[in-house]
Amino acid sequence: MATIALIRHGSTSWNKEGRAQGSSNIPLDQDGINQARLLAGRLKSGQWNHIYSSGLERAKQTALLIADATGLNVHFDDRLKERSGGQIEGTTEAERIEKWGTGWRDVDLGIEAIEEVQKRGKDFLEEIYLRHQGENVLVVSHGALIQFNFIHLVADFPSTHFDNTSITILKKQDNRWTCELHNCTKHLERDNK
Template sequence: MTRTVYFIRHGQTEWNAERRMQGQWESDLTELGRAQAKQTAAAVAALGVEAIYASPLRRASESAQALCKTSGLPATYDDRLKEWSAGDWSGCLYADIVTRWPDEWAAWRKDMWGYRPPNAENFADLKERGAAFLEDLSKTQADRIAIVSHGFITRAMIAHLLDLSPDDALHLETPNDAFFRLRTEPAGWRAERYEAGSRPVSLFNGVTPPDLA
């Protein structure tokens, strides 16, 4: 059996545009974000999808609904697909975080995988809950699955499936107008990234694990 999983980030939000830390706090899609969600929905639906799972946070659920409308499928929401908890930084401008928590910011930037900002998660936490979700997902009957979530949790789940190092995982780029397609092949998972609904143009911006070359 060949399994295909699409990892989709929500469209641009107001806080994305403002450079404000969202975490699990809510922020609405911008007009551009809604257009990005529709564009991605059309591309994924054309490639084929049989089941949709999504984060219940509003920006992801609205993006998922664009795919639901295009594909005619319902979405199943799971709390494990929420973005990382940003703790005390939630809702703060990035520029203000650097000023108010200079030491903590420097520590986080040095070790985003292992360091936890004040009352926040780290990437290791995300990988653990993402792996638990993917384990349950492996038991479903659908062969082509879309997961609509967020930038950080998407990196963590892809890192789990591809067994990426923390450094390679953190170098994955997950813009609001791109999505990943991972497919099982005899040698393991094969990964492609689609940008702006186009044909696949890159693997991880040059980060290509040896088993994917």
């Protein structure tokens, strides 16, 4: 059985502004760098064997800070990239309403289908599960990818929210995914700074 820790990247200026990031290559802001460093400090003492990451800058920066602390190499995989936002990338909710109206979600704006995000995420996780039996794997990705795959893989879970640099631990046993830790950000608590 493989243990997989899903990690959302650190914060960006666009997170704070409420802008859809999608596949835009936005870097971490200073808060995001600090969050990733605190996360790396937390993971340093763990028994981790591998790190996989989206190649988008915000996830890449987060993964490389973890790699520096753990001594592991980062393997980049395009299947971990964020859901493409099409024409909404870079916009806020207010800007979307102004441009396309309150029903903007019903307009074809080139946004990647949830089913496509779930398929590539599930394919990746199943491959990692089979490749790394008995190992502990860190996977650095993005909010929508983690959320849509979590909903798809873990049935009847009360929450699907994922904070920046949160850790969510999944295991698969008897052909069923379970969640052992959800959206944990204890490394960000004031006592740990």
